[in-house]
Amino acid sequence: MDNGGRDFVEGLRTCFASVEDPRVVGRCDHLLLDVVAITMLAVLCGAEDWPDIELFGETREEWLRSFLELPHGIPSHDTFRRVFGALERNQFSGSLFRWTQALHEATAGKLIGIDGKALRRSFAKKSGKAMLHLVTAWASENGLTLGQVACEEKSNEITAIPELLKLLSLKGCTVTIDAMGCQKEIAAQIREQKGHYVLALKGNQSGLQEEMCQFFEDALDTDFKNIQHDTYQTNETGHGRTDDRTCHVLEIPRDHPQCAVWRDLRTLVAVTSRRICQEKETWETRLYISSHAPRAKLLAQAIRRHWSIENSQHWVLDMCFGEDQRRQQDRNSGANLAAVRRLAISLLRQEKTNKRGAKNKRLNCALDPAYLLNVLQTARF
Numbered sequence: 001m002d003n004g005g006r007d008f009v010e011g012l013r014t015c016f017a018s019v020e021d022p023r024v025v026g027r028c029d030h031l032l033l034d035v036v037a038i039t040m041l042a043v044l045c046g047a048e049d050w051p052d053i054e055l056f057g058e059t060r061e062e063w064l065r066s067f068l069e070l071p072h073g074i075p076s077h078d079t080f081r082r083v084f085g086a087l088e089r090n091q092f093s094g095s096l097f098r099w100t101q102a103l104h105e106a107t108a109g110k111l112i113g114i115d116g117k118a119l120r121r122s123f124a125k126k127s128g129k130a131m132l133h134l135v136t137a138w139a140s141e142n143g144l145t146l147g148q149v150a151c152e153e154k155s156n157e158i159t160a161i162p163e164l165l166k167l168l169s170l171k172g173c174t175v176t177i178d179a180m181g182c183q184k185e186i187a188a189q190i191r192e193q194k195g196h197y198v199l200a201l202k203g204n205q206s207g208l209q210e211e212m213c214q215f216f217e218d219a220l221d222t223d224f225k226n227i228q229h230d231t232y233q234t235n236e237t238g239h240g241r242t243d244d245r246t247c248h249v250l251e252i253p254r255d256h257p258q259c260a261v262w263r264d265l266r267t268l269v270a271v272t273s274r275r276i277c278q279e280k281e282t283w284e285t286r287l288y289i290s291s292h293a294p295r296a297k298l299l300a301q302a303i304r305r306h307w308s309i310e311n312s313q314h315w316v317l318d319m320c321f322g323e324d325q326r327r328q329q330d331r332n333s334g335a336n337l338a339a340v341r342r343l344a345i346s347l348l349r350q351e352k353t354n355k356r357g358a359k360n361k362r363l364n365c366a367l368d369p370a371y372l373l374n375v376l377q378t379a380r381f
Contacts, residue, residue, distance in 0.1 A: 008067070031071065044344050045366035049326065053077065087336055093336070103350070113175075113307075122327075132334055143312055143346060149161075149164040162185065179205075184263070187199060187291070197289075249295065251267055265291065266292065271286045313342065347375050353374070
């Protein structure tokens with residue numbers, strides 16, 4: 001058990017080697033590494049705020065001393081809050097997610113979804129402080145959070161996405177982003193980093209959307225004559241509904257005007273969905289642009305898996321970690337604790353001996369220190 005704890009601490013030390021301690025040298029009672037380690041362990045065991053983390057530390061102090069230094073005992077909840085508030089949020093998350101990035105590369109993950117989430121109770125009416133938005137990179141194939149960048153407004157996600165992409169190794173990966181991230185500069189950056197993009201189309205790129213709609217309609221009218229075209233279909237039945245999806249992928253002619261504007265634009269993807277629920281039938285067609293060749297199955301799966309970030313991360317954060325109920329208006333401490341929660345989800349998903357969900361696994365961590373260390377060992381730094 002001691003060896004597992006020491007491996008965990010050494011891994012943390014490796015990840016945070018480049019992080020500067022923002023506190024005044026010589027006036028600190030607690031080591032930065034101890035503060036971060038206790039927080040990570042506490043969150044895995046069910047802690048949701050700073051008093052919870054302090055209680056975890058006090059309850060497990062004897063065990064923690066087997067691998068942490070703790071020169072002045074367990075920090076108070078105010079100390080945890082102040083330290084996490086002083087750590088620059090994007091530097092902290094960049095260091096923290098080196099853990100999962102290494103695991104993602106080791107398991108040859110290829111799909112990366114980029115999406116934003118608001119911390120709903122992080123606003124303050126009196127001071128005019130808006131909700132904090134976190135833009136996250138999610139590896140859908142292995143359930144890993146690869147990075148996080150914080151911004152103040154949803155509109156600022158456009159500037160946050162390029163910063164997040166810089167933290168990632170995209171070579172050989174497919175990056176999927178919703179319509180907010182459908183920007184020429186973002187597409188170019190993904191290609192410069194040797195990745196492929198799949199970007200959703202909506203009204204924010206009205207000219208592009210209109211031209212792609214017309215291109216798809218013309219192709220349908222001519223039965224895709226003289227156009228390289230691939231199709232993939234799926235059928236799903238469950239929860240009282242039936243979903244039929246058809247994915248058409250069309251190669252865009254190289255002389256199309258949009259190919260000169262969008263870096264390495266190659267294909268248009270049109271996903272038509274037919275849903276029957278309680279005898280009511282609805283149809284929807286969504287458009288995407290991509291740098292991939294016309295490979296319908298690959299692109300259909302990438303688009304479908306993009307939304308796993310909603311079910312596998314956002315829903316778990318709200319239902320199992322109570323994120324939307326956390327009243328944390330300090331930007332750095334709120335974003336940094338949110339990064340710890342996202343890392344916790346990634347680690348819990350990698351542990352396979354317990355077949356139940358995140359809530360049960362957190363309880364197991366709280367009851368059994370050996371299981372807690374086993375969760376940490378599922379991903380090496």
